[in-house]
Amino acid sequence: MKKKIGLLYGGKSAEHEVSLSTALAVTKAIDFDAYEVYPIYITQDGEWRKGQRLEESAKTIEQLQLTEGSGKPNDISSFLPTQASEGLDVIIPLLHGPNGEDGTVQGLLEVMNIPYVGNGVLASSAGMDKVVMKQLFEQAGLEQTPYVYFIRRDWDKNQGFWLDKIEAELVWPVFVKPANLGSSVGISKADNREELIAAVKEALKFDRKIVIEQGVVAREIEVGVLGNDEPACSVAGEIKPLKAFYDYQAKYKDGNTAMIIPAELDRTVYAKLEVDAKKAFKILDCSGLVRADFFVTANNEILINEVNTLPGFTPFSMFPLLWEHTGLPYPELIERLITLAIERHEEKQLLQVKIE
Structure with missing residues (x-):
């Protein structure tokens, strides 16, 4: 049936x-x-x-x-x-x-x-809020780039303080992001104070909380994670945008981005990416699917950027392509996700809700 x-x-x-x-x-x-x-x-x-x-x-x-x-x-x-x-x-x-x-x-x-299908309430909300996500990553001992965050009211009350703080704690360039949005919407790169002010103004159109991240010279590497209590990782893929960074237009509109799957990485780097991707999956209590995004520097330092708890399935999307190259074609990936959703739901039904 x-x-x-x-x-x-x-x-x-x-x-x-x-x-x-x-x-x-x-x-x-x-x-x-x-x-x-x-x-x-x-x-x-x-x-x-x-x-x-x-x-x-x-x-x-x-x-x-x-x-x-x-x-x-x-x-x-x-x-x-x-x-x-x-x-x-x-x-x-x-x-x-x-x-x-x-x-x-x-x-x-x-x-x-x-x-x-997919992640539950906690994992979804924590994964959406980049600040909460970063704080949990810190608890898990995951290496990441330095960052500063604030809410709209703080910025409006004392813009000068935050500009000084950002310049004192971070090094140009920086990336300005709405804390609670994905698909690179509202994200801008800033190379100086004037561009930073404009970038914050743009990001505040989409969220009341803003995160400013230190720019880093590194390769952008992504790993797909699939499962519930025992997650598995796909091969890694590398994003090579032909623009300054992997923005919304490059992701979904013009396809002006090269995706290298599998990424050419040292075996030890691959192993560390898998460990860190699973660690991020578990610290957020994820289930179903996650795409874990990393920076890998020239000396093979691995920094986690973020996880996406609902990666896209468009023709330009990395997540299904990663699993296709791992041996799980798109239709079978959907079937696997449906199976994982039913398994997780059935497990929840075993919980006792009455005190006898």
Whole structure:
């Protein structure tokens, strides 16, 4: 009997377009002989819409947006397919950024007791907040670049103090990032104080918390992690953007980036990357999937940059490519993620909720 899969995508986020591309890619890879696929679309204004069961892969993003109905997000039951009388077996959240990747939707699905692919509430929220993530990495003993962070109110009250602090503790260039966003949205490189002020202004459009990271001359290396309690790592891949850094445009628009898979690395570096990727996975209590991003310097120093708890599945995405080169093609990767989601959900059902 086919499993009923709900694709949850779109979302009230600056990464809405990325989510749509991911959803389209998933429909082209999922096995319709094994699964019934039901689209659940969230507009960028936060309106929830349900669609009829997909009989085949969606041909365009526009097709995924042509869904029926509307209503309030707190009445999610009305958005689940009425044809699935026994409910959905698994939901695949494909919501990048806030209101989807940050633990909010995961919490809703937990309350509804529906199995879902990917990381839980804690891992999602901690992985989304780059500052919290960095602080946990410190606890785990993972090496990373120096950084400074502040919230909008602190910056508005004493901009001069923070400029002095950044110049005292970091060395140009620096990278300015919204703490709670992904896909390189709102990120800028700054080589001096004037550019830093402009970069902070840009980042504050997307978040109230900003993190400033020390720039480093290094190779950008990424590793896919897959599993629950016993995660496994893919081969490593190297990102070589033809721009100053791997920005949103390079990731999702122009493909103006070289991806080298597998990355040419010393065997000892590969081994250390695997150890550190699994350590990051476990310190955040991750499950399902993670892409761990590292810097590797010329003398093979390994610095963890961040983890992405919901890496993209677009044609330009590194995560599925890493696993394809490891021997797990995209359709089988989706099947593996669904299996991991069900396994984790079944384990949670063993927990006692009554005190006898």
